[in-house]
Amino acid sequence: MKIKNLFEHKFERKRLQELDNCQDCNRLGKQGIFSQYCSNHSNIKNYRNFQEGKDIPYADEAKVQWQQQYSTHFNLLDKNFYQEFPTGFLSRCWELKVFDFLHEHQHKGIELKELKGKQSKPDGCFTLAGKFFYPECICVNPWEKLPYQIKEHNGRLYQVGSWPSVLLNSRFKEKVSQALKEKTEKYTKGYEAYIMKHGEGGLILFISIPSPSFDAGPIDYISAILSCLLPTSEIQQFPIIVGKNNQLIMGKPYYECQKSYAKSSNNASIENYYFDNKDFNHISAVIVSTSPHVFFPNIDKYEAINWGRIRNDFLLFHNPQAKYPLPKGFFVVQKEIEIAKSSDKKHYRVTIFDYK
Numbered sequence: 001m002k003i004k005n006l007f008e009h010k011f012e013r014k015r016l017q018e019l020d021n022c023q024d025c026n027r028l029g030k031q032g033i034f035s036q037y038c039s040n041h042s043n044i045k046n047y048r049n050f051q052e053g054k055d056i057p058y059a060d061e062a063k064v065q066w067q068q069q070y071s072t073h074f075n076l077l078d079k080n081f082y083q084e085f086p087t088g089f090l091s092r093c094w095e096l097k098v099f100d101f102l103h104e105h106q107h108k109g110i111e112l113k114e115l116k117g118k119q120s121k122p123d124g125c126f127t128l129a130g131k132f133f134y135p136e137c138i139c140v141n142p143w144e145k146l147p148y149q150i151k152e153h154n155g156r157l158y159q160v161g162s163w164p165s166v167l168l169n170s171r172f173k174e175k176v177s178q179a180l181k182e183k184t185e186k187y188t189k190g191y192e193a194y195i196m197k198h199g200e201g202g203l204i205l206f207i208s209i210p211s212p213s214f215d216a217g218p219i220d221y222i223s224a225i226l227s228c229l230l231p232t233s234e235i236q237q238f239p240i241i242v243g244k245n246n247q248l249i250m251g252k253p254y255y256e257c258q259k260s261y262a263k264s265s266n267n268a269s270i271e272n273y274y275f276d277n278k279d280f281n282h283i284s285a286v287i288v289s290t291s292p293h294v295f296f297p298n299i300d301k302y303e304a305i306n307w308g309r310i311r312n313d314f315l316l317f318h319n320p321q322a323k324y325p326l327p328k329g330f331f332v333v334q335k336e337i338e339i340a341k342s343s344d345k346k347h348y349r350v351t352i353f354d355y356k
Contacts, residue, residue, distance in 0.1 A: 003071050007051045007063055009086045011044075019045055033062070033296050033303075034090070034210070043089040058302045065296060069096040072103065075114050076124055093295050094139040094208045095123060101312060102126055102135065105331065115198070120190040122203070131324055132201025133284060136183050140175045140209040172209065172221075176228045176288065177270045179207045184280060192282075202284030202324030210292035221290055221315060222337060222352065229275040229286065229317060230339070230348055274319075275339060281323040287333070288315045320348075329353070 019025070024038035025045060033056075037045045053059040070077070076099060078084075085092045102110060102124070113125040113132075122134035183205050187195075195201065274280045291313045293299050314333040318326060320340055328338065336353040 003074055004082050006067055006070055006082065006085050007047075009047075009051070011048075011086075019048070033058070033299055034292055043091075044086050047086040047089040058296065058299065061298060062296045065298070066093060066096055069100050073099040073112075076112055078123070090208075090295075091137070091139040094206070095137045097208075097295055098135055098137050098206045099124065101314075101331075108330065115194075117194070119194055120186075121194045121198075122191055125198070125201075127199075128330070129327070132195075132199040133204055133324065133326070134195060134201060135204045135206055136186075137206045138179045138183060138208070140179055140207065173224050173228055173272075174270060175209055176207060176225055177272060179209070180205065180228060180274055180286070181271065184274065184283070187282060200324075202322055202326070203282055204284055204326065205286045206289075207286065208289045208294075210290065221288070222335070225286070225288055225315065225317060226337070226339075226350065228272050229319075231273045231276050275317075275321060278321050281319070281321045283319050284322045284324050285319060285326045286317045287331075288317070289313055290315075 019041055022038060022041055025041055034042075034046050035049060036042070048054070049056055050059050050063060056062075070081070073096070077095065081092060081095070099112075102112060106112070109128055111127045113127060115121050115125050123137050124135045126133055126135070183203070187203060274283060289312065294312050294314075312333065314331070314335075316326075316331060316333045316336045318328065318336070318338050329336065332355070334355060336355065338351040338353070340349045340351075
């Protein structure tokens with residue numbers, strides 16, 4: 001079968017006019033190698049920018065890289081990959097990155113497997129030391145506009161200055177939790193039967209959430225992600241709350257120990273105990289990337305970035321409850337986080353291996 005060019009898609013004039021006339025997209029900025037548009041058009045407009053090479057000096061090289069990855073992993077990718085590439089641009093580029101990452105570990109014993117059949121199934125499959133593992137990829141939309149003010153457990157949080165880190169942390173946690181919930185539900189309601197038939201094994205959730213870099217200070221990604229996996233909130237949040245006479249004051253730093261927290265927009269309950277519950281022992285590990293630069297590692301040739309030649313910024317979290325644990329130290333990642341319960345079974349010991 002001839003492999004098509006990913007960037008040969010054409011669009012109807014009506015669709016192009018809709019994209020060009022979107023007022024929300026006028027507030028575009030830069031985020032790594034991608035431009036910022038409204039959540040409805042971000043994928044297809046970024047696709048068109050690369051397709052046309054619009055103000056992107058590295059467009060040609062990036063397209064060559066993605067096309068090569070597509071050609072290499074064609075048989076392993078979803079059959080609708082080509083058709084959905086423009087409308088799911090970021091997610092599809094993330095899948096290419098993940099399969100390329102796995103491909104680079106074949107010399108260590110990974111064997112990538114093709115998944116056949118029309119029924120619901122994971123994004124991919126590989127075997128390692130005789131065990132089956134199923135990668136699931138999700139790219140969380142990083143362009144969603146943060147609200148001017150949100151509600152938190154300690155009162156009302158207001159935007160102070162630019163983007164307060166507590167607000168960023170809250171939204172970051174919600175997005176990671178949303179991704180975890182989506183994939184766990186997809187497993188239990190969808191392709192669990194396929195896995196049991198094909199080869200019982202563990203899920204590895206690859207989550208990309210390209211995080212905006214604001215002046216308010218960096219997000220403590222490891223603490224934030226741990227608070228989505230274990231029944232506790234982030235350590236030491238500093239809320240800005242409404243005091244007497246409506247003056248804004250800084251509240252006391254806090255963290256919570258509970259198995260859910262309230263969503264900022266509507267107070268809906270968000271679960272955060274995936275690594276504390278054996279019902280989720282089918283998850284072997286969660287791997288999170290927070291930089292958009294990993295989609296195109298040669299970006300350092302065109303833009304000044306602090307991390308040099310980026311290959312991956314992956315944070316790998318091992319599930320202590322995993323039925324099929326992933327071997328420690330196998331994947332080449334930036335940091336690897338091992339979690340174990342203390343002898344009294346009431347606390348967790350977290351060990352971080354930094355490979356930078």
